[in-house]
Amino acid sequence: MDRQALTASQPALAEVPQQLRTAARFLEVDAGEVLRRNGSRVQNMYSVISGELRLVRRDRNGTEIILQRTRSGFIAESSLNSKAYHCDLVVAEGGVVLQFPVLAFRAALDQDSAFRAGWMEHLAREVRRLRAQCERMNLRSAPDRIIHFIESEGNDGAIVLNQTRKAWAAELGLTHEALYRTLTKLQSEGVLAVDGKRISLARAAAEE
Amino acid sequence: MDRQALTASQPALAEVPQQLRTAARFLEVDAGEVLRRNGSRVQNMYSVISGELRLVRRDRNGTEIILQRTRSGFIAESSLNSKAYHCDLVVAEGGVVLQFPVLAFRAALDQDSAFRAGWMEHLAREVRRLRAQCERMNLRSAPDRIIHFIESEGNDGAIVLNQTRKAWAAELGLTHEALYRTLTKLQSEGVLAVDGKRISLARAAAEE
DNA sequence: CGTACTTTTGAATCGCATCAAATCTGGTGG
DNA sequence: CCACCAGATTTGATGCGATTCAAAAGTACG
Numbered sequence: 001m002d003r004q005a006l007t008a009s010q011p012a013l014a015e016v017p018q019q020l021r022t023a024a025r026f027l028e029v030d031a032g033e034v035l036r037r038n039g040s041r042v043q044n045m046y047s048v049i050s051g052e053l054r055l056v057r058r059d060r061n062g063t064e065i066i067l068q069r070t071r072s073g074f075i076a077e078s079s080l081n082s083k084a085y086h087c088d089l090v091v092a093e094g095g096v097v098l099q100f101p102v103l104a105f106r107a108a109l110d111q112d113s114a115f116r117a118g119w120m121e122h123l124a125r126e127v128r129r130l131r132a133q134c135e136r137m138n139l140r141s142a143p144d145r146i147i148h149f150i151e152s153e154g155n156d157g158a159i160v161l162n163q164t165r166k167a168w169a170a171e172l173g174l175t176h177e178a179l180y181r182t183l184t185k186l187q188s189e190g191v192l193a194v195d196g197k198r199i200s201l202a203r204a205a206a207e208e
Numbered sequence: 209m210d211r212q213a214l215t216a217s218q219p220a221l222a223e224v225p226q227q228l229r230t231a232a233r234f235l236e237v238d239a240g241e242v243l244r245r246n247g248s249r250v251q252n253m254y255s256v257i258s259g260e261l262r263l264v265r266r267d268r269n270g271t272e273i274i275l276q277r278t279r280s281g282f283i284a285e286s287s288l289n290s291k292a293y294h295c296d297l298v299v300a301e302g303g304v305v306l307q308f309p310v311l312a313f314r315a316a317l318d319q320d321s322a323f324r325a326g327w328m329e330h331l332a333r334e335v336r337r338l339r340a341q342c343e344r345m346n347l348r349s350a351p352d353r354i355i356h357f358i359e360s361e362g363n364d365g366a367i368v369l370n371q372t373r374k375a376w377a378a379e380l381g382l383t384h385e386a387l388y389r390t391l392t393k394l395q396s397e398g399v400l401a402v403d404g405k406r407i408s409l410a411r412a413a414a415e416e
Numbered sequence: 417c418g419t420a421c422t423t424t425t426g427a428a429t430c431g432c433a434t435c436a437a438a439t440c441t442g443g444t445g446g
Numbered sequence: 447c448c449a450c451c452a453g454a455t456t457t458g459a460t461g462c463g464a465t466t467c468a469a470a471a472g473t474a475c476g
Contacts, residue, residue, distance in 0.1 A: 065346050081329050164423090175464070175465060219420075350431080385432090385456085419476090421473085427466100428465105430466090431463100439457095444452100446448090446450105
């Protein structure tokens with residue numbers, strides 16, 4: 001796939017002005033690479049074409065916290081106007097990412113109103129996603145969090161996991177043991193149907 | 209205080225273009241009023257001058273979840289480009305709010321680059337604030353959440369509560385009993401100093 | 417085939433939620 | 447000024463559910 005085709009294949013990039021495209025660079029990245037480290041200056045914006053990037057931070061116990069996880073489109077958007085990163089930007093799964101110089105990015109936002117509209121909509125979506133996540137973390141029980149996740153992130157009461165269950169547990173703020181146990185419990189109760197990576201709510205629960 | 213002075217006194221409003229100001233209306237609101245209800249069409253944006261607005265939602269257990277709490281400046285920013293609200297916008301404390309028609313608001317964003325820059329910075333700050341909140345909710349213990357809150361929301365290792373402790377407990381995702389108990393425990397351990405509404409970290413903890 | 421990681425199950429523990437009740441506080445009206 | 451009330455604050459006792467530690471079985475990959 002050539003660059004033009006790659007660019008066009010990304011919905012989030014359809015609106016990237018030609019001028020900014022020419023300033024962008026394709027990077028092939030390997031799992032484990034760190035694109036930006038906490039404290040370093042913000043010089044580039046990144047958009048994921050394939051693979052997975054994560055915005056992570058470590059709390060004082062050393063536990064890794066995933067703040068954002070992206071398999072397609074922009075990541076760490078809120079750093080656009082910051083001086084320095086507050087988190088690490090790491091490659092969780094090798095792939096291809098687009099790299100934009102921040103100066104060109106800001107210029108494009110200022111000059112192209114369609115691009116700008118898309119960007120602001122993107123930010124707004126991120127805000128809503130984060131609010132949903134906060135809402136979920138406020139639920140105290142494992143079953144509630146699982147069901148809330150499926151309801152808010154899934155389609156039609158079902159999700160297809162694109163990660164391991166262990167990683168999903170971290171995203172839910174649970175230990176993996178708790179997640180495994182709760183999944184089997186909910187399954188035996190008939191609340192959930194689990195089929196490999198696909199997990200769906202039984203109708204009764206979805207309608208309640 | 210006249211309207212011009214009120215407008216100027218709000219940092220977030222310093223950049224509001226003149227044209228948009230003339231389209232704005234001042235509202236005096238009382239505690240308990242609901243400015244926007246879940247599902248209703250988005251027709252106005254609100255900015256708090258005095259008092260407190262909250263963006264709230266109820267989970268299936270009926271528990272009220274506070275998604276945003278604002279005592280100064282814009283609230284529910286991400287709804288600017290949405291068709292309908294997904295939450296209720298309620299007055300928690302009576303005061304004065306500015307009401308902007310969304311159409312005029314969008315037009316101003318499109319035409320005034322300084323206003324736009326301020327708005328995008330505002331959105332980015334909200335994203336960072338929400339990320340910090342998610343991070344905090346990932347911490348499992350009450351002491352960790354309290355300390356994290358003070359570190360991320362306070363200045364120089366101290367906060368001055370502008371709400372009751374009971375309300376603070378809800379914001380931390382704890383019961384008020386757990387908060388009260390943990391505060392006295394941390395105080396007796398010398399980790400925290402509590403003085404009325406002012407709560408500060410002891411130095412040792414701040415540096416660790 | 418071996419290694420690293422995920423998935424699964426078991427058992428014990430701990431911390432927070434929950435329920436209950438007493439005290440304190442600020443504000444209201446008589 | 448006082449009585450009163452609603453809500454916040456505080457303390458106590460109990461139980462549940464998630465964490466934690468442990469270990470085994472399954473799985474992907476070189």
